[in-house]
Structure formats: C-alpha cells, structure tokens
Amino acid sequence: MVISSLQALLADFAHERDWGQFHTPKNLAMALVGEAGELAAEFQWLTPEDSARVMADPHRAEAVRQEMADVFSYLLRLADVLDVDLDQALRDKVELNRKRYPTEHARGSSAKYTAFEQP
Amino acid sequence: MVISSLQALLADFAHERDWGQFHTPKNLAMALVGEAGELAAEFQWLTPEDSARVMADPHRAEAVRQEMADVFSYLLRLADVLDVDLDQALRDKVELNRKRYPTEHARGSSAKYTAFEQP
Amino acid sequence: MVISSLQALLADFAHERDWGQFHTPKNLAMALVGEAGELAAEFQWLTPEDSARVMADPHRAEAVRQEMADVFSYLLRLADVLDVDLDQALRDKVELNRKRYPTEHARGSSAKYTAFEQP
Amino acid sequence: MVISSLQALLADFAHERDWGQFHTPKNLAMALVGEAGELAAEFQWLTPEDSARVMADPHRAEAVRQEMADVFSYLLRLADVLDVDLDQALRDKVELNRKRYPTEHARGSSAKYTAFEQP
Numbered sequence: 316m317v318i319s320s321l322q323a324l325l326a327d328f329a330h331e332r333d334w335g336q337f338h339t340p341k342n343l344a345m346a347l348v349g350e351a352g353e354l355a356a357e358f359q360w361l362t363p364e365d366s367a368r369v370m371a372d373p374h375r376a377e378a379v380r381q382e383m384a385d386v387f388s389y390l391l392r393l394a395d396v397l398d399v400d401l402d403q404a405l406r407d408k409v410e411l412n413r414k415r416y417p418t419e420h421a422r423g424s425s426a427k428y429t430a431f432e433q434p
Numbered sequence: 435m436v437i438s439s440l441q442a443l444l445a446d447f448a449h450e451r452d453w454g455q456f457h458t459p460k461n462l463a464m465a466l467v468g469e470a471g472e473l474a475a476e477f478q479w480l481t482p483e484d485s486a487r488v489m490a491d492p493h494r495a496e497a498v499r500q501e502m503a504d505v506f507s508y509l510l511r512l513a514d515v516l517d518v519d520l521d522q523a524l525r526d527k528v529e530l531n532r533k534r535y536p537t538e539h540a541r542g543s544s545a546k547y548t549a550f551e552q553p
Numbered sequence: 554m555v556i557s558s559l560q561a562l563l564a565d566f567a568h569e570r571d572w573g574q575f576h577t578p579k580n581l582a583m584a585l586v587g588e589a590g591e592l593a594a595e596f597q598w599l600t601p602e603d604s605a606r607v608m609a610d611p612h613r614a615e616a617v618r619q620e621m622a623d624v625f626s627y628l629l630r631l632a633d634v635l636d637v638d639l640d641q642a643l644r645d646k647v648e649l650n651r652k653r654y655p656t657e658h659a660r661g662s663s664a665k666y667t668a669f670e671q672p
Numbered sequence: 673m674v675i676s677s678l679q680a681l682l683a684d685f686a687h688e689r690d691w692g693q694f695h696t697p698k699n700l701a702m703a704l705v706g707e708a709g710e711l712a713a714e715f716q717w718l719t720p721e722d723s724a725r726v727m728a729d730p731h732r733a734e735a736v737r738q739e740m741a742d743v744f745s746y747l748l749r750l751a752d753v754l755d756v757d758l759d760q761a762l763r764d765k766v767e768l769n770r771k772r773y774p775t776e777h778a779r780g781s782s783a784k785y786t787a788f789e790q791p
Contacts, residue, residue, distance in 0.1 A: 317436050317521055328528060332535060333542040337598045341477040341485035341702075345597040347505070348705050351470035352590015355712070358460040359583040360575045360782035363719065366460035370516050380518055384527035386466070386509055387520055390502065397489050399499055401506055402436050408503035409447060416451060423452040425717035456717045464579075464716040467586050471709015474593070478702040479663035479694045482600065544598035555674050555759050566766060570773060571780040579715040579723035585743070589708035596698040604698035608754050618756055622765035624704070624747055625758055628740065635727050637737055639744055640674055646741035647685060654689060661690045 318402055322395040325388055340397055347389035354382035437521055441514040444507055459516055466508035473501035556640055560633040563626055578635055585627035592620035675759055679752040682745055697754055704746035711739035 329338055357379050358366050370376040394401045415428035448457055476498050477485050489495040513520045534547035567576055595617050596604050608614040632639045653666035686695055714736050715723050727733040751758045772785035 321521065321524055324525070324528060328531070331537050332540045334540075334544075336542075337544050339482040339485050340488055341480055341482050342597055344474045344477045344485075345593050345698075345702055345705075348467070348470040348474040348702075348709065349590045349594035349597055351467040351505070352587045352593070352705065355463045355467040355583050355590070356587035358463045359580055359587055361460055363458040363460050366458050366463075367515075369459055370518075379516065380523045381527055381530075383509065383513060383518055383520065384523040386470070386505075387524050388527065390505055390509065391524075394502060396486075397498065399489075399502055401502065402440065404499045404503040405440055405506050405510075406443070408500055408507065409443060411500075412447070418450050421451045421453075423455075425453075425456050460583075461716055464583055464586075464712055467583075467590065468709045468713035468716055471586065471706045471712070474702055474709070475706035478699055478706055559759065559762055562763070562766060566769070569775050570778045572778075572782075574780075575782050577720040577723050578726055579718055579720050582712045582715045582723075586705070586708040586712040589705040589743070593701045593705040596701045599698055601696040601698050604696050604701075605753075607697055608756075617754065618761045619765055619768075621747065621751060621756055621758065622761040624708070624743075625762050626765065628743055628747065629762075632740060634724075635736065637727075637740055639740065640678065642737045642741040643678055643744050643748075644681070646738055646745065647681060649738075650685070656688050659689045659691075661693075663691075663694050 318391065318394075321387075322391050325392050326395060329392070338392060338396060340393060343389050343393040343396060347386060347393060350382060350385040350389060354379070354386055357382060437510065437513075440506075441510050444511050445514060448511070457511060457515060459512060462508050462512040462515060466505060466512060469501060469504040469508060473498070473505055476501060556629065556632075559625075560629050563630050564633060567630070576630060576634060578631060581627050581631040581634060585624060585631060588620060588623040588627060592617070592624055595620060675748065675751075678744075679748050682749050683752060686749070695749060695753060697750060700746050700750040700753060704743060704750060707739060707742040707746060711736070711743055714739060 329335060357375065358369070361369065369379055390401070393399075394404075412428075421428075448454060476494065477488070480488065488498055509520070512518075513523075531547075540547075567573060595613065596607070599607065607617055628639070631637075632642075650666075659666075686692060714732065715726070718726065726736055747758070750756075751761075769785075778785075
C-alpha cells in the first residue's frame with residue numbers, strides 16, 4: 316500500500332528528529348495550508364495557458380513538484396496522526412459528490428452544488 | 435496502485451461532467467489552497483490539546499475527514515494534469531530533507547533548515 | 554484617508570512597472586492567499602504562548618511584519634481593482650456579526666454562528 | 673485614523689464576547705489564512721476575464737465583499753495583538769520593494785526579485 320508506506324517513511328523521519336511534539340493536528344493543518352499557499356504562489360501570475368505549460372520550464376517544474384510533495388507530506392502526516400483512512404475518505408467524498416453534482420445539472424457548469432438544491 | 439486508481443476515479447468524475455475546461459493547473463492549485471484553508475479553519479480556535487481530540491466529536495470528525503478528502507482530491511487531480519508522480523516526488527523530497535535536516539542539528543528543533551546552513 | 558492613500562501608493566508602484574496586466578482580481582486573490590500562507594508558516598510550530606512572544610525575537614518580528622504588509626498590500630490592491638470600500642465592508646460585516654453572534658450565546662464560545670441558529 | 677478606529681471596533685466586539693482567549697497570534701494567523709482561502713475559492717473557476725467582472729453579479733459581489741472584510745478583520749486584529757503598525761509596515765515594504773524591483777528590470781515582468789539579484 317503506497318499511502319501507508321509513505322506514512323511510515325514520514326513517521327520515521329519525524330521520530331528520528333523528535334518532531335512528534337510539533338506534529339499536533341493543529342500544527343500540521345497550519346503547515347499544510349502554508350505549503351498549499353506556496354504551491355499557489357507558483358501559479359499566481361500565470362495565465363491559464365501558461366499554467367498548463369509550467370512543467371516545460373525545468374526550474375519551475377522542480378519548484379512545483381517540491382511544493383506538491385510538501386503538501387502531500389503534511390496531508391499524510393495529518394491523516395496518520397488523526398487515524399484517517401485517506402483512500403476511503405476520498406472514495407466516500409466522491410460518492411457524496413455524485414449526489415451533489417448529478418451529471419444532468421453539473422455538466423459544463425462550475426456552480427457549487429448548493430445552487431442545484433431545493434430551496 | 436492506490437494513487438493512480440484514485441486519479442482515474444477523479445478523472446472520470448470530472449470527464450462525466452465536462453469539467454476538464456475548469457481543471458487548469460492554476461485553477462486546481464487555487465482550489466487546493468481554498469480547501470486547505472477550510473481544513474485549517476476546523477482547527478483555528480482549538481488548543482493544541484483539543485486539536486488532538488478532534489476526532490472524538492463525530493460532527494467535527496466528519497468535517498475534518500471531508501476537508502482532507504477535498505485537499506487530497508485536488509492534489510491528485512493537479513498531479514494527474516501535470517503528470518507528476520506524487521509517490522516519487524515525496525520520496526525525493528524526503529531524501530532532500532535528510533540532507534537539510536541532519537538528525538544531529540534538527541533533533542527537537544523546529545528551526546528551518548536555512549538556520550543550519552553555512553553562511 | 555489612510556486606506557486610499559496606501560492604495561494610491563500601490564497603484565503607482567504597479568503602474569511604474571506595467572504590472573496592471575498581472576493584477577486581475579483572480580491573480581490578486583491567489584497572491585493574497587499565498588502571502589497569508591507564508592504568514593501562517595511563521596506561526597506553524599509555535600505554541601500559543603510562544604506565538605504571543607513572537608515579536609520579542611527581532612528576526613521573527615521582521616518576518617511577521619513583512620508578511621503582514623504583503624497580505625495587506627494584496628488586499629488593498631484587490632479592493633482597489635474591484636472598487637470595494639474596505640472600511641465600509643468591514644463595518645457592515647461587524648453589524649452582520651452582531652446579529653449572528655449575540656453576546657448571550659457567543660460569550661466565551663468559539664462555536665460558529667450556525668450552531669446558534671434555529672433549525 | 674481609519675485603521676486604529678477599526679481595530680478598536682473589533683477589539684470591543686471580541687471583548688464583549690470574551691473572545692480574547694481565542695485571539696492568540698497563532699490562532700488569528702490561522703483564521704486569516706482560512707478566510708483568504710475562502711476568498712480565493714470565490715475566484716477559483718473563473719477565467720481572468722470573468723474575475724474582472726465578478727462584482728457585476730450581486731450574489732458573487734456580496735460574497736467577495738464579505739470575504740475581504742473577514743480577511744481584513746483578522747489582519748487588523750493580528751496587528752493589534754502584536755502591536756504592528758500596518759500603515760508603516762506597508763510603507764516600509766514598498767520601499768524595500770523599490771530596491772528589489774527597480775523599474776528597469778521589473779517592467780512588464782512577473783519574475784521574483786531573486787531573479788534580478790547578483791549571484
């Protein structure tokens with residue numbers, strides 16, 4: 316299982332450095348949003364078209380890849396500390412979204428599901 | 435492989451709704467940081483101790499689990515669209531961090547790696 | 554008026570560099586959340602108590618001050634570009650929050666207003 | 673002075689609800705990035721062109737205005753709690769950016785200042 320083996324790698328890394336004391340769920344959530352902000356910053360001035368070509372520039376590509384790894388690592392650590400099964404959580408959310416975004420209403424639309432609901 | 439099967443699930447979900455037009459890397463990075471902000475908001479007023487007990491409250495637990503699923507889904511979509519191997523990107527970043535945070539300097543410290551580097 | 558004079562300063566700065574092309578509302582909102590993430594990162598590993606003493610460390614204090622200035626500058630630019638009166642928007646939101654958070658329900662509680670509302 | 677009168681309004685609002693206990697710098701920074709994420713979410717699926725017309729839709733306009741007010745209120749509270757003069761911090765940052773982004777290098781470019789610096 317990829318997810319649990321990555322979580323074990325990250326838990327060992329933190330344990331070797333005695334970082335468990337810093338890895339409260341609150342701190343990990345805060346670190347995650349900080350890294351997500353850095354990832355967003357890689358795209359902030361790009362046009363949509365340029366953003367689709369971001370990996371063609373080796374310097375930008377490496378920055379994007381590293382920021383994605385940082386986001387992923389804090390998400391995995393948070394899931395580990397909270398004992399959340401990310402794989403199942405995602406599958407459950409997709410099922411919920413199938414109900415919220417039926418294809419007949421959602422096709423080609425970026426509207427939030429609350430726009431389709433009964434008053 | 436968990437990651438690629440989740441990416442296929444999400445790609446199908448988007449394709450059925452003709453959402454590919456919205457899923458530029460820029461937009462996905464923006465959606466990811468928005469969801470990370472909502473995840474952070476679940477923890478914003480909690481003490482570190484309360485944050486460690488967040489899953490004991492079924493209502494909060496479900497909110498946290500769903501926000502984590504949302505962050506994960508946009509991270510997986512972004513990786514798919516940019517053709518980034520998240521598993522490898524994370525392993526590479528851990529190797530980099532082994533050099534940046536040698537255990538003898540980093541143990542018990544939350545200082546950023548730049549604090550250990552030579553001037 | 555402080556707000557409008559700061560906005561004029563920032564508009565001139567952007568104009569001198571021909572940056573108007575980058576300052577779409579979408580890009581400014583993305584830059585703002587990126588800077589907010591960097592600000593959050595300054596606090597991510599601190600205990601609540603240490604966070605209250607953050608300005609006692611000159612190096613951290615300067616970093617926090619600069620990140621706050623960055624957030625403020627993008628908020629002011631966004632307000633300028635969208636023609637939002639930030640002063641009035643804030644006063645209006647406080648009035649709304651007086652209704653959402655009546656003192657008798659909200660005192661000493663960090664619960665969201667939706668918890669007080671009638672079903 | 674607009675900034676200090678808004679800060680007094682927000683401090684009174686918090687004091688009446690005994691919310692000072694929640695308003696540590698760490699928590700306020702976390703709340704700020706959460707609100708910035710919600711503001712970003714208002715723009716996430718818009719094209720740059722549509723984002724420039726966002727205020728033409730009364731429903732979206734009100735959402736954007738309220739999210740901006742939320743970001744502003746946490747920024748003002750954080751500045752108040754940390755005793756940061758936002759007006760001066762912004763002016764100082766603009767002066768720093770004049771050095772980092774000289775017009776002859778920065779004109780029409782979205783490159784980060786580190787790209788202009790000497791090796």
